[in-house]
Amino acid sequence: MSNLTLRNVVKRYGKTEVVRGASFEIAEGEFVSLLGPSGCGKTTILRMVAGLLEPSSGEILIGSREVTRLPPDKRNIGLVFQSYALFPHMTVFDNVAFGLRRRKTEAAEITRRVNEALEMVRLSGYGSRYPRELSGGQQQRVAMARAIAPRPSVLLFDEPLSNLDASLRDEMQIELKRLQSELAITTLFVTHDQAEALSLSDRVGVMYNGVIQQLAAPEAIYHRPVNAFVASFIGKPNRVSGVMRGGSLALGGDLVIRAQATDLPDGSAAEAFIRQEALQVHPAPVDAALQGQVVLRSFSGPLVQLVVRLANGAELVVDVPSAADAAALGAGETVWLSLHPRDVILLPKEV
Numbered sequence: 263m264s265n266l267t268l269r270n271v272v273k274r275y276g277k278t279e280v281v282r283g284a285s286f287e288i289a290e291g292e293f294v295s296l297l298g299p300s301g302c303g304k305t306t307i308l309r310m311v312a313g314l315l316e317p318s319s320g321e322i323l324i325g326s327r328e329v330t331r332l333p334p335d336k337r338n339i340g341l342v343f344q345s346y347a348l349f350p351h352m353t354v355f356d357n358v359a360f361g362l363r364r365r366k367t368e369a370a371e372i373t374r375r376v377n378e379a380l381e382m383v384r385l386s387g388y389g390s391r392y393p394r395e396l397s398g399g400q401q402q403r404v405a406m407a408r409a410i411a412p413r414p415s416v417l418l419f420d421e422p423l424s425n426l427d428a429s430l431r432d433e434m435q436i437e438l439k440r441l442q443s444e445l446a447i448t449t450l451f452v453t454h455d456q457a458e459a460l461s462l463s464d465r466v467g468v469m470y471n472g473v474i475q476q477l478a479a480p481e482a483i484y485h486r487p488v489n490a491f492v493a494s495f496i497g498k499p500n501r502v503s504g505v506m507r508g509g510s511l512a513l514g515g516d517l518v519i520r521a522q523a524t525d526l527p528d529g530s531a532a533e534a535f536i537r538q539e540a541l542q543v544h545p546a547p548v549d550a551a552l553q554g555q556v557v558l559r560s561f562s563g564p565l566v567q568l569v570v571r572l573a574n575g576a577e578l579v580v581d582v583p584s585a586a587d588a589a590a591l592g593a594g595e596t597v598w599l600s601l602h603p604r605d606v607i608l609l610p611k612e613v
């Protein structure tokens with residue numbers, strides 16, 4: 263086991279920088295996800311760590327060993343891809359044994375480690391099957407067993423669950439979390455699925471445009487985003503613009519959003535990001551609430567979603583638990599929205 267360090271890693275194609283100076287460290291046993299929209303550069307980072315792509319500049323270290331220009335098989339990493347990439351003509355046992363045989367591990371030790379790895383992914387007894395005789399989820403577990411059997415220093419996952427259907431993906435997420443915490447292997451996980459990244463990771467790096475915008479614990483990413491990209495990418499919150507007046511955001515008319523202490527100067531343009539679950543709906547006026555009108559109501563089972571239009575034309579989406587009184591409100595009704603100042607994320611307006 264080792265930590266993984268990237269120092270100012272850049273990848274350039276022609277004049278385009280697709281990774282612009284990535285610097286971060288993953289501690290021993292830590293699980294870090296890179297999360298971002300398609301094309302942001304997350305897979306490129308993973309492939310450089312794996313040794314499948316050479317950085318244009320910068321350094322990659324596993325433990326204290328510099329591996330920047332070493333081939334993949336000299337890095338002691340385990341790789342799991344979206345496509346499983348199992349060898350179709352080999353049994354499950356031989357697939358899992360592959361890395362160990364390449365290292366000339368002794369036969370008895372191979373058998374022991376393959377069985378141990380298959381047990382860890384709950385596939386004991388499947389050793390003599392071929393990949394085509396397994397479900398997608400089982401094949402992905404074989405791929406995981408193959409990655410962990412040689413006891414790598416670092417595990418790399420490239421969207422490993424995105425080929426699985428939704429219920430299997432949830433199940434595999436729990437499996438993966440269990441496996442990683444049992445093995446405590448340093449892990450870099452690439453995904454575009456924010457729920458997956460938030461629920462699995464010790465820290466999440468949100469990427470956009472070749473830059474890691476914020477690398478922090480899931481709660482910090484969700485509640486204390488550092489910029490508008492992170493705030494709007496995670497959870498798709500409501501977003502309203504205004505001007506700072508006495509520590510609150512004035513939206514125009516007499517609409518004001520109170521926030522917690524902020525260092526944004528009075529008179530500056532700012533945006534408030536408000537999660538849909540942070541707003542409370544009232545059928546009658548309450549203190550410091552925003553008055554509006556319900557323009558849309560949709561029922562989704564556990565939640566009713568209301569779209570409320572404020573006097574300035576801004577529309578806010580509110581999630582109301584189905585069992586709450588406010589869930590009975592319908593289009594056309596006048597409502598008041600309240601929220602706690604701590605639930606308002608205020609950021610300077612980006613131009």
Ligand SMILES: Nc1ncnc2c1ncn2[C@@H]1O[C@H](COP(=O)(O)OP(=O)(O)OP(=O)(O)O)[C@@H](O)[C@H]1O
Nearest residue numbers: 275280298299300301302303304305306307453454
């Ligand atoms: N060989 C290449 N030549 C030129 N540009 C490339 C090459 N490979 C990747 N890119 C570009 O690098 C950028 C980052 O790609 P990357 O695969 O890392 O994105 P990603 O965030 O993993 O997206 P996805 O989730 O779609 O895989 C993209 O804009 C892509 O078009």
